[in-house]
Each structure stands twice: as C-alpha cells, then as structure tokens.
Amino acid sequence: MSDAFVAVLDWIAVLCLLAGATLSFVASVGLIRFPDLLSRMHTAAKPQVLGLLLVLVGIGLRLMPVETGIFTVGMLVVVGLFQVITVPVAAHIAARVGYRTGRIDEDLLVTDELFDRLEREKRAEEARPARPPQE
Numbered sequence: 001m002s003d004a005f006v007a008v009l010d011w012i013a014v015l016c017l018l019a020g021a022t023l024s025f026v027a028s029v030g031l032i033r034f035p036d037l038l039s040r041m042h043t044a045a046k047p048q049v050l051g052l053l054l055v056l057v058g059i060g061l062r063l064m065p066v067e068t069g070i071f072t073v074g075m076l077v078v079v080g081l082f083q084v085i086t087v088p089v090a091a092h093i094a095a096r097v098g099y100r101t102g103r104i105d106e107d108l109l110v111t112d113e114l115f116d117r118l119e120r121e122k123r124a125e126e127a128r129p130a131r132p133p134q135e
Helices: 003-033 037-063 073-100 113-127
Strands: none
Touching (some): 003 037
16 A cells, blocks of 8 residues: 555544544543433443444554554454444343332433333233142
C-alpha cells in the first residue's frame, strides 16, 4: 500500500478511536449521573457497545496495512460480534430482575407493559386447577 493511503487510514483510525473513547466516557458518566436503574441500563448498553465497536474499527484500520500474525482483524470482528449479541441480552435480563425485585422507580415510567403482562400471567396461573400431588 502507498504511504498516503496508510496515512489516511491512520487518521480515520485515530478519529474512530477518539469517538469510541468519547462514547465510552459519556456512558460511564451516565452510569453515575442518571437517577434510576432503567436509565443507567440504557446508558450502559447503547453507547458502550457503539463506543467499543468504534474502537475496534479504529484498531482494525490501524492493523490492516501491517497485518501481524498474532492479533488479526478477524479476532476484532469476533469480539465485536459477541458484544453486539451479549450486551443487550444481559442488560435486558438485569432490567427485568430489577423490575421484579422492586428496584424500578415507577414514578419515572411512562408506560409499564411488563406489569400488564405479569398480571395476565398471574391471573391465568390462578385460574388453572391445582394438580394432584404425584406419587
């Protein structure tokens, strides 16, 4: 690759790294500043994942011209894929646990669709006939 192209890739990588670090920093400030669990879960999941993906893109652009055998761009793709898959699921599960244990400030909720669903399930469970004990 030409030196000019590598220089352009380096500058794009620097911009991606700075943007990703900024998003991660903003997410960490949001974890401290937001008042309730759901707001904190939102700031922990959304900008943190995007920040990490931008950092991975920056590292990948930096490694592309000088490919080392130790740490390849393919590993960055795997790390990014696992983050995109696991972080939203973990945030969802943590938010539901917080809801069921009463750690949600209900005054800040606009709509509460989970309450209606849990009430329907509870009524359906109560309407079922009791099973006889198995021997």
